Amino acid sequence: MKILITGATGYIGRRLAYELINDGADLRIFVRNSAKLDRKILSSCETVEGSTFNPDSLREALNGVHTAYYLIHSMGKSGDFEDMDKQSAELFRKECIIAGVKKIIYLGGLGETESASKHLRSRMETGDTLAAEHHKIQTIIFRAGVIIGSGSVSFEIIRNICQKLPAMVTPKWVDTKTEPIGVEDVLRYLKSAGLRTFQPSSGKVVIDIGAEVLSFKEMLEKGAETMGLKRRVFKVPILSPKMSSYWLIVFTPVNFGVAKALVEGLSSETVKLNGNAEKLFPDIVPESYEASFRRAIEDIHNRQVISSWCDSSNGKACDLPFVHDISHAVFKDRYVKEIGKSDPKDVFRNIMTIGGKNGWGAYDVLWRLRGFLDKLVGGYGISRGRRDDSDLRIGDSLDFWKVADLVPEKRLLLSAQMKLPGTAWLEFQLIDGYLIQTAFFYPKGLLGRLYWYTMLPFHKLIFRRMIRELVTDTQT
Known part of the structure; x- marks a missing residue:
């Protein structure tokens, strides 16, 4: 059973590639620039260079594939990213059907479409686009909120804030509820979905995943406690999303565009809306937020940071041009x-x-x-x-x-x-x-x-x- 991963230079995709390689999977990587892949990945699986906007390279990548992971989304500030995300997903779906792919697996975001931010709504629409012809190809859509792991943007923001600020003045959105989940559990769900059979063999399956419902304030407090720090959080009503974004860029690694997208996402609840994870994957019990946070800290100390939030090829913030003609x-x-x-x-x-x-x-x-x-x-x-x-x-x-x-x-x-x-x-x-x-x-x-x-x-x-x-x- 040949498996294809798109987005293999991104935060989740790179880690999933390692997991499947270690399991001995017949794996193919579809990537824009193979130079960004680790030697282990290059030596352990097939690699096809190309773009999801290019039908020819897609056909080459999808030839003989049984299961295709679509792990692409935009976090850049380009004004047309929603249309581009939709076009990419639509072409990918069509080419998967033509190639005879049996299953598409996608990782999107939690939340209600009506209250979602622009970036989160785009991720939801991407899932809907991939599943638009689910009678022809099975589409498994995982939806996750805040992902906690070494190198993840949410974890790095929380870690940096807690380490640098003994007292934090925060906006009212710190009380917004979300449902964080450790990156190891996300990988377990994704990997398990690729290996098991869902009945019927066609259709759309939406699986919300998370460990426990917490507010961003509680995540800050629990994160600080896990690092052995005491931190106090004071809420003020005057910090607008734009002001909050500037506040984040001063104390965390992210730039304004990423900070703005994240703050907008925190303005609405991102909690599970179905119990399909428990029904379909009873063997997976996500670890607690504190355990995931502790594991991320240990990975940093042990130099086991496999991927980072800015590894992605998507968007001006993280991309590398193919030709560096310094001449x-x-x-x-x-x-x-x-x-x-x-x-x-x-x-x-x-x-x-x-x-x-x-x-x-x-x-x-x-x-x-x-x-x-x-x-x-x-x-x-x-x-x-x-x-x-x-x-x-x-x-x-x-x-x-x-x-x-x-x-x-x-x-x-x-x-x-x-x-x-x-x-x-x-x-x-x-x-x-x-x-x-x-x-x-x-x-x-x-x-x-x-x-x-x-x-x-x-x-x-x-x-x-x-x-x-x-x-x-x-x-x-």
Whole structure:
């Protein structure tokens, strides 16, 4: 039984791929950019590159498939994301039917359509679109609320708020009820649905999943308690959704677009509306919120963060272009350092650990200041950190950068995701005993050129010391 996963570079899709690989499933991955996949996934299953908007690549991906997981949705701020989500789901459904796929499995969101936010409503409509011809193909729709796991956006928001604020002033939506569930339980449901047979063999099955009903305030309090912290929450009626979004971007890793979508989603209840999970999966008993939160903390401490909320290929916030043609850059600022007796492997290991809690090797206060300014204008800042303290892979977030290319012991290319009047890259190369560090910039108009010349003195201050530290650390 061949299984297809779409969205395998996303938060849930990547973890599900690992689960099915470990179970020995006959798995195929459909992805826009296979370079973002881990080596284990690439070596363990088939991979087809393409888009759900391209019928030809869809047909190749769906050939011979029995069960197809559709794990795609938008969290970007593009105004037409609802139409694009619908078009993608509609084409996917049609091609599944033509290919003879027996079952589509989708993960959407909990809640009532009438009161749902724009993003949540789009996820519901995506499920309806996939199931529009359920008499021809069985469609299993799981609906989940807040997902708790290492690297999930909800968990990271709660963890950061609790760690940074001993007392929290919050808006009234903290009393809104939701039904959180651990990511491990979500994977158990998804995997089980792919392996079992539902009767009849056609039709639409909606399965609401969750562990317990809690308010966001209770999740904050229980999360803090799980980390051994005492936190107090004070509600005020004056924080609008927009103000709340700005409040979140200051203290959490998310940018304004993601924060706004999440705050809008918290304005309405997201609790289970049916008991199908208990009826159809009596063997699965979701663990408590505290247990899921504790497991997520342990994964971070044990460096087992398999996926992160910004791994997705969907939307400008997280995507990587297929071609990183830095040769088109107008401005270049290059620094070269002979590594001498240092082992190139050690130098590259230093390069692989930059950013996040490890810092940038030179004038970290200036990096933090640049990150704070980026946050103020709706960017990510440097609070997003990194998935792992010592390991990077293509597609990983690295503060306000994204790993665009990685050749072990030879090259690391970072693509800038801070708010800029242009496009920027930062490249590290090891060539013939030299470390070459280059900042590339493609300006947008006059403002972009003014920005480059304004930042150039800071580059020279920071990058000269940075390249020296990257080599020197290996000689101590």
